Amino acid sequence: MTVLLRTEGVRKAYGGVHALDTCTVEVEEGSVAGLIGPNGSGKTTLFNVITGYAKADAGHVYLAGRKITNLSPDKVFALGIGRTFQLTRIFASLTVLENMLVASPNGRAAARRRAMEQLDFVGIAGHHAELAGTLSYGQRKLLELAYVLVADPAVVLLDEPAGGVNLSLVNHIADRIRELNAAGKTFLIVEHNMEFVMGLCDRVTVLDSGTVVASGPPGIIRTDRRVLDAYLGEDLGPEKAAEDE
Amino acid sequence: MSQTGAGTQARSVLKVTDLVAGYGGGDVLRGVSLDVAEGGITCVVGPNGAGKSTLMASISGLLRPRLGSIELDGRNLAGMSPRQVLRLGVVQVTQNHSLFRDMTVRENIELGGYILGDRALTARRVTAVFEAFPDIAGWAGKKAGSLSGGQQRLVEFARALMLEPRLLLLDEPSMGLAPKILRTVFAAIRQMNAAGTTILLVEQNARAGLRLSSHGVVMESGRVRLSGSGREVLENPEIGALYLGGAVGAG
Numbered sequence: 316m317t318v319l320l321r322t323e324g325v326r327k328a329y330g331g332v333h334a335l336d337t338c339t340v341e342v343e344e345g346s347v348a349g350l351i352g353p354n355g356s357g358k359t360t361l362f363n364v365i366t367g368y369a370k371a372d373a374g375h376v377y378l379a380g381r382k383i384t385n386l387s388p389d390k391v392f393a394l395g396i397g398r399t400f401q402l403t404r405i406f407a408s409l410t411v412l413e414n415m416l417v418a419s420p421n422g423r424a425a426a427r428r429r430a431m432e433q434l435d436f437v438g439i440a441g442h443h444a445e446l447a448g449t450l451s452y453g454q455r456k457l458l459e460l461a462y463v464l465v466a467d468p469a470v471v472l473l474d475e476p477a478g479g480v481n482l483s484l485v486n487h488i489a490d491r492i493r494e495l496n497a498a499g500k501t502f503l504i505v506e507h508n509m510e511f512v513m514g515l516c517d518r519v520t521v522l523d524s525g526t527v528v529a530s531g532p533p534g535i536i537r538t539d540r541r542v543l544d545a546y547l548g549e550d551l552g553p554e555k556a557a558e559d560e
Numbered sequence: 561m562s563q564t565g566a567g568t569q570a571r572s573v574l575k576v577t578d579l580v581a582g583y584g585g586g587d588v589l590r591g592v593s594l595d596v597a598e599g600g601i602t603c604v605v606g607p608n609g610a611g612k613s614t615l616m617a618s619i620s621g622l623l624r625p626r627l628g629s630i631e632l633d634g635r636n637l638a639g640m641s642p643r644q645v646l647r648l649g650v651v652q653v654t655q656n657h658s659l660f661r662d663m664t665v666r667e668n669i670e671l672g673g674y675i676l677g678d679r680a681l682t683a684r685r686v687t688a689v690f691e692a693f694p695d696i697a698g699w700a701g702k703k704a705g706s707l708s709g710g711q712q713r714l715v716e717f718a719r720a721l722m723l724e725p726r727l728l729l730l731d732e733p734s735m736g737l738a739p740k741i742l743r744t745v746f747a748a749i750r751q752m753n754a755a756g757t758t759i760l761l762v763e764q765n766a767r768a769g770l771r772l773s774s775h776g777v778v779m780e781s782g783r784v785r786l787s788g789s790g791r792e793v794l795e796n797p798e799i800g801a802l803y804l805g806g807a808v809g810a811g
Contacts, residue, residue: 354608354764355736451585478609481586507608509805537804546607546803548765549739550794551746551772 317379319344319501320396320470325364325374327357327525334360335525337374342470347492347502349512349533352522353546358505359401361522362472366398367391379469397468401475401505403455405462407448411439414447415462433461437491453484460491470501477508489515513537521545570597573727573758574619574650579628581618587626588614590782596727596775601749601759603773603790605766607803610779612762613655616731619760620652621645632727646675649726653716655735661705665696665715668704672722682722689718692755693748710741714748721752728752730761734768746772766803770794778802 320342327335335357342348350358363369365376367388375384378394386394406414415430434440437457442450447458456476463471476492477485489511492502506512512519513533520530523545529536536542574596582588588611596602604612617623619630621642630637637645659668669689673682690697696718699707704715713733720728730749734742742765750772753759763769770776776793778786780802786793793799 479586509607509803513805538800542804543800547767547799548734548763548769549742550767551739551743 316343316346318342318377319379320365320503321377322361322365323375323377325361325376326372327360327364327369328372333525335364335371338522338525338527339374340520340527340530342501342503343518344501345496345499346517347496347504347515349516349519350503350505350522351507351509351512351519351536352528353548356522356545357525358522359474360525362398362474362505365391366396366472392466392468395469396472397463397466397470398472399456399459399463399474399476401478403452403459405447405450405455405458407446409447410444411447411450411458412443414458415465418462418466429465430461433464434458436464437461438487453480453488456480456488457484457491460488464495470503471495473502473504473506475506476504477506477511485511570599572596573598573633574760575629575631576615576619577629577631579615579618579625579630581614581623581625581628583614583623588782589618589625591628592779592782592784593628594777594784594787596758596760598758599753599756600774601753601761601772601790602775602777603761603763603769604777604779605763605769605793605799606779606785609781611782612779613731614782615779616652616729616760616762619645620650620729643675646723649723650729651720651723651725651727652729652731653713653720653733655731657709657712657716659704659712659715659719661703663704664701665704665707666700668715669696669719669722672719675723685722685724689721692721692751693718708741710737710745713737713745717748717752721757725757728757728759730759732762732764734763734765742768766799767794 318341322338322340325335325338338361352358360369364371367386370385375382383391383394412430416426419426431440434443437460439454439457476488492515516533519533519536521528521536521542528541528545529539572595576592576594579589579592580587592615606612618625621640625638632648632650669686670682673685676682696714733745737745761769770790770793773790776788776790777784778793778799785802786796786798
């Protein structure tokens with residue numbers, strides 16, 4: 316398999332705190348890769364570095380072997396990395412369709428048709444004339460996904476696509492990702508919903524304190540000691556237990 | 561649990577029964593029941609989205625529950641305002657730092673006694689808090705904003721103690737703290753408990769939190785999945801599955 320997206324030794328500090336520390340992550344072409352880790356482990360920061368929303372202090376990002384480190388967000392997007400955000404960034408006072416056409420302002424019929432196709436694919440075409448602000452939280456996530464898909468990026472980065480979304484919509488989102496992946500689309504997904512991640516991803520990478528602690532297929536990751544340690548935290552020792560005796 | 565069991569039997573300070581609560585269209589808590597034993601530390605852990613913070617917000621009156629009850633010494637708190645809940649002695653230390661940065665440590669702690677409305681009583685309690693925590697007394701004249709994250713956490717505890725809480729709610733006190741500082745903060749929690757304060761602790765560092773606590777509760781997807789003594793829960797292998805999926809009793 317070819318590595319399509321790769322971060323190599325990425326470091327990023329905010330104040331004195333290392334949000335990312337020599338972080339190396341690979342996403343194979345045509346795969347659905349998962350990125351998990353406890354709160355504050357650096358997942359969104361890595362997304363921000365990859366997509367140009369944050370500058371790496373050190374290390375590099377490669378897309379199909381090409382160095383794209385610290386390019387601006389619009390350049391990264393143009394090179395083929397699309398992303399969604401944990402808290403969706405839509406224009407609430409534009410209609411759903413207008414949101415889709417923001418990036419193609421001339422509003423040609425072809426652009427409109429493509430936009431409607433994507434809305435139809437994610438399942439919200441029926442809402443195209445409504446204000447985006449009236450959509451439910453889950454529907455906003457679908458709108459953002461549709462928006463990203465219009466540009467037909469090589470890799471799609473999804474930041475908590477299932478977060479705060481009801482179960483039937485979570486399954487719907489998972490099905491859409493599977494369908495896109497079957498057609499060849501590559502994904503990197505940050506998500507706390509473990510059933511979603513483990514059920515969907517070919518490979519899962521686990522971050523803790525900005526560093527990769529494990530990477531492998533879901534079945535292995537689930538029972539990996541280091542992953543459990545990352546999630547359950549450091550046991551500070553038996554002081555209390557000793558008092559109990 | 562059995563009423564005749566040995567050791568840790570104690571009456572409940574707080575009894576949460578079939579609690580349903582949430583925001584907007586969905587329920588975050590989907591029928592949560594748990595007891596907080598008098599004189600103990602009850603630690604609630606669980607993966608992101610389990611509902612831990614929603615539970616805290618429901619108890620402290622910041623969120624009105626949809627169903628179920630929250631009884632403090634037999635009195636239902638559900639539907640009360642945060643102010644009423646505070647007056648009944650339930651004091652919360654929030655997840656995010658909440659000191660007034662430009663005020664001194666002493667002034668911040670004095671503010672913890674604001675609702676007492678009694679200067680003399682406030683002064684006596686400040687003295688008591690400083691006696692219990694000499695380190696904090698040493699920072700009395702410093703601006704709160706000049707303290708480290710761990711030190712600020714300790715001052716937040718001291719401020720909460722000003723009301724001599726019937727129940728102290730600690731929401732992820734370890735958030736953002738380095739392991740070494742964590743020990744100091746956890747030692748302070750142990751000290752407050754040893755002095756008689758009943759504590760309900762929500763903790764992200766599950767192992768450290770459970771180790772510290774007399775009782776442990778694991779929540780997942782808005783429900784209680786495991787409970788027992790802190791040590792039983794700590795040593796229960798099912799806890800990993802609750803965090804990483806493929807869960808026990810999920811449904």
